[in-house]
Amino acid sequence: MSTSNVVAPSSTSTGKNGRPPIRAGAKRQRAQQSRWAFYLIIPTLVLLAVVIGYPVVSAIVMSFQKDAGLDPATGLFVQGGFAGFQNYAHWLLQQCQGPNGTTISCPPGNLGSTFWSAVGVTFFFTVTTVILETILGLWFAIIMNRAFRGRGFVRAAILIPWAIPTAVTAKLWFFIFSVAGVANALIGARILWTSDEWASRFAVIIADTWKTTPFMALLILAGLQLIPEDVYEAAKVDGATTWQRFWRVTMPLLKPALMVAILFRVLDALRIYDLPQILTGGGGGTGHATTTLSILVVDQIRQGFNSAAALSTITFILIFLVAFIFVRFLGTNVVRTQEAQQKGAK
């Protein structure tokens, strides 16, 4: 791309603008491009710094401040002040403030004591939904990659769950999972899908899998379409069975695209909020069966900004760590894979 840029002007426009000879021209053009790129990109970076950078920095600052409130010993209203790692200890170690500035372990019912349960629920949702969505999405994608009559119709239908807002999806499944609803009618049981501890978790998983599998299928399909037909031909000629072709040809070639799709899904699933919040009222079961980290942050906001800021910072770091592990240890190269996909799509 860049080479054609550099070569082209030399042939025709040397004399016109009094351009210097080819080599210097190329150099100057690159410098000029860099300057242009800077001007073009700086508004985006500034805007992102305002809408993301500023809140993140201020959340970190806030997380080291005490929440203003009543002192448990004196009953007087006290201003915040520097808190050190107190807010983090509150979440990670379930430490609450006792009388006279002592540290006690949080009583049950305090949001601090639900932190690890929320971490567990969030990771449970993430692992189960991503595994289900990957397997089903792979299957959907393989079907859509075949040539058959009505393929266009299938590819249109697959966009519908994606297009429905999660809030509407949640209400729809809330109705399907109501006690006298169609889910119970189909299986002939009376399961309390939105309030029983495990049933409510499965309700969230089922609804999320329904909504997101098609999106996963589209991402995987884009990867499948990059695999050239002749590779399969060669495998066939060599006598590979269907099963062998899938594991020895499709999977290795699909792996980069698949890993990127899984990474995106994992990061998306770790911040799940809408579905459990609306479908099970953010609780389900004993009140915390479906409380994810995002729900916990929102619950905490009205009980103290600074403590909520510490929790949201912990959540952010957790998600960042997961992304880091993916990219570093599983060799997921997002930018390169996407560029390869775009080149392939051409």
Added chain:
Amino acid sequence: MTTVAGPAAATAEGNTLPRPTTKNRSKARRRNQGVRTGIQALVVVLWCLLPFYWMVVTSFRDVGYTNDNTPWFTHFTWDNYATALSTKLGNNLPGALLNSLFIGVCVTIISLVVGIFAAYAAARLDFKFKGVVLGVILAASMFPGVALITPLFQLFTNIGWMGTYQALIIPEISFALPLTVYTLTSFFREMPWDLEEAARIDGCTQAQAFRKVILPLAAPAVFTTAILAFISSWNEFLISSQLSSDRTQPVTVAIASFTGSQPHQEPYTAIMAAGTIVVVPLIILVLIFQRRIVAGLTAGGVKG
């Protein structure tokens, strides 16, 4: 493998290994294959459509037969749509639709106007730290909204912005702008840039070439990106549910908090009608621009 089976069998989309000893057997096999693919495709279609179909069926069912559970239209009525759109029960779906439209349009326009330049640079120009910049923008699009909500909640409370439109529009730029830049970049990479060169040879400056040649060519890509950004804003719930007021709440929040005439009775049929009202325009839009949306989603889109 003496029978290489000719191109006919080779191009069969099939999964089975074609080992055709006679012509007939291969034919039967292929028909079998077709039937199996058809059944699987049907499963995919039913998966995608059945819950949506159920929402539509329920939205047309008389409220007295909410749990009828008959799989086709029974006790047909339009009443639920009247209930969904009425403001007598404390709901305001028409207002929420307008709010979502307004917020979505603002978010989309701001993201496009700013992002289009960055996308052009990322797709076209060669510069230092390009990979870093693209990485930052991609990371921004995966950023958890919940990490923004606490400081924004405090900030907007302090400056009196709670429940205003700008309090909803500004945070949504945090995911709409990276989405826009990423999708547009991938579209821009595929465009016939030779035309730009031709324009430059004819004496256009780079800016002129961009405005007169590239922009008209890029219009479909920009339009698709606009749809994706708009949908992402339209579907947003977490930030809106915390920072909006009754006056500014978007449809997702309105539907989540939809109330009926009885205090402890969920008005299912009316909610399904409200859901249908919210979803059908989106689905029409998506089906019309199906091909381009899939291209945008898979190339640059990262949001579900």
